[in-house]
Amino acid sequence: MQTPTRRRFLECLLAGAAATGACGLLAPAAWARSPAIIVGGGPAGAGAALALRQAQPDTPVLMIERDPTRLGRSPALAFDQPAAGPDLDMLRRAGVEVVLDDVVDLDWKAARIELFSGRRLAFDRLFMAPGSAALDEAIPGLDxxxxxxxxxxxxxxxxxxxxxxxxxxxxxxxxxxxxxxxxxxxxxxxxxxxxxxxxxxxxxxxxxxxxxxxxxxxxxxxxxxxxxxxxxxxxxxxxxxxxxxxxxxxxxxxxxxxxxxxxxxxxxxxxxxxxHQGAGPIARTAGLTDDSGWCPTDPRGRSTRHPEAVILGDARKAARRTIADALLSARAAASA
Structure with missing residues (x-):
């Protein structure tokens, strides 16, 4: 990965951190451990982070989100996909560590992830809340x-x-x-x-x-x-x-x-x-999606492709894809 690209990414994250008051950009280090890691800070991810801390106050919870604008609440904007869930202040008061970063590598066997900033983390439990994103469509002229x-x-x-x-x-x-x-x-x-x-x-x-x-x-x-x-x-x-x-x-x-x-x-x-919509890019990169573009799971939300991960929110293949269902999946995962 080229240095200029990394520099622009970090500058963006620092700007976002200043705007939101978030922190978590740490220098690259040896493998650190966080018992519970949540990837994705939308309604499902933030809801799961808060629910986990409430259910297990002694368990450290770390949430990774690359886009600081997804954290917290903002006034509803016309023609914008609805979003709601715990905001940044609620997460911080609950003791959730919020990291503004992006996952670039995931080793399922070793239960480790590496972030764009160079930070390396090992996990006991991994929750993926990649949300949804537009997929390519074979329509002539749609470029x-x-x-x-x-x-x-x-x-x-x-x-x-x-x-x-x-x-x-x-x-x-x-x-x-x-x-x-x-x-x-x-x-x-x-x-x-x-x-x-x-x-x-x-x-x-x-x-x-x-x-x-x-x-x-x-x-x-x-x-x-x-x-x-x-x-x-x-x-x-x-x-x-x-x-x-x-x-x-x-x-x-x-x-x-x-x-x-x-x-x-x-x-x-x-x-x-x-x-056409499907699970967010990180789900595809991590090998969690099938031909439908969504993440197949068992009834409890555990990935059938990589059982080490629990899938939250919209990305699940069988999800109803409503905010209420996303938050429900977050609470269910925390209680399990």
Missing amino acids: PRTRHLWPAAWGNLREARRLRAQLASLPGTGHVVLRLPATISHPEAALGRALDLAALLSRTRPDSRLTVLEGSRGTDLAARFQSELARQRLHLGTEWLDGANGGTVLRVDAARGEIETDAGRLRADVVNFVG
Whole structure:
């Protein structure tokens, strides 16, 4: 790994630590031991760290998170994936050691991990809370430039701001397309996204149109969407196409604002393109995922690929992928 890359990473971590008051960047050393290590500081990881300390006050708990913005609470932002859980102050008061770093190597047999900063840790118990992330999709035209122009804004603050700016510049009679993948990781959040867009457009661009392309079949999201529109008295031209009647995206052309589906071609002024989701990158790197992109587990949350690890939250293959379920998995893991 090149020194400039490491330097930029550490500078970022130091800036984040200053902003959050977090600590934990230590110089490289020999193998240290922490009986319980949690990788991932989202709702499930933070919830597990707090629950472990409450259940076993004498057991040291260390939580590793590379992104300091995931720690603590912040005001809800439109078009951002919902998040809630113990904040940094709660974790510190409970005696949880929070390390702003990233896992670069994991030795399952030796029960050891190495961090990007050079810190080395051995563990007795390992809990993985990698969350979810967008996966690659074989859609012609869906490249990094398209993903930039058509932000998912799914748990990414920069993309959320970009999407809000695009919506603010939408022509009065503009067309907005929300694309949902065939496998929706957060059904309630997906429905909420569609309703947020409809409410915003109804309030600011009542003559605009909203089309939802849902790649999956047999869900009740379209019916619930229409029911909620009526309940909220949102007057807007809307259309919801699922995988059975034109909701499957075949190819895209971001430069022209065009989306080709199995029912024809659409042209959009703003596209909120939510991609196919899977477990976060560290889960794939650690060999915890299967062909579905998620982490298979037994009923207690223990990985079936590496039983040394317990999987928390969204990354589990059978998870319902709600905040409540993530926190429930954290408490269950701590009690076990």
